Amino acid sequence: MAAESKAVINIADLKLDHWKQGEFYQGADVSFGALLGLSGLGVSYNEVPSGKSSCPFHNHHVEDELFYVIAGTGEYRFGSERHPVQAGDVLGAPAGGPETAHQLINTGIATLVYLGISTMAKTEIVEYPDSGKFLAKTNRDATETGRFRHIGRTEGDLDYWDGEPGA
Known part of the structure; x- marks a missing residue:
């Protein structure tokens, strides 16, 4: 364990980053x-207001993700x-193609609160x-x-040899 890491963290002691992008x-x-x-x-610990989502619909080719709904209701795309999802539900998002694309949307009136847990591949x-x-x-340490x-x-795919000297 790194020198600055802790064995126990209480969510209430962490500073949340509040953000908004567009209307959704x-x-x-x-x-x-x-x-x-x-x-x-x-x-990660996440709070999403009613009618919003915290990320676009997406799929990972390498990393697996799991979400645990702590409070609120929503829709798991x-x-x-x-x-439909609610407090106590566990959601899986395994690595794969568009068939595993996922997005959590708060369709309820209360704040949707969940934990996100994922593998951390070196490349994704x-x-x-x-x-x-x-x-x-x-995914490398910020100091690397x-x-x-x-x-x-x-669109606009290039040929493997495009721009290579002598090709």
Whole structure:
């Protein structure tokens, strides 16, 4: 365990990051896996207001995710299906293609509160089926050099040899 990590954390002691993006995306959250000394497991606490979602519909090619609903009600969009969810429900989002794309939406009147837990791969590809985007990234410690993050669309694919000297 890292010198600054703790064995026990109380959510009430963490500072939430409050944010809003457009009309549909809003939340208050904090990631704290690293504070517990977890290098291969991501953990976040999330609060989402009524009628909002904390992220776009997306799927991971490498990382698995799990969500535990602490309070409130909502809808779990998973692949082509939609599932009502409530406090006590555990939601799985395994790595895969669009069939495992997922999004949690607060359809209730109270704040939707949940924990997000995920594996932390060194390299990840995330797709966003609604917008046709993808994210390619490396998950390295913020102190490490060589981190990579790129969001784009697949149209305009290049040939493998495009731009290479002597090709």
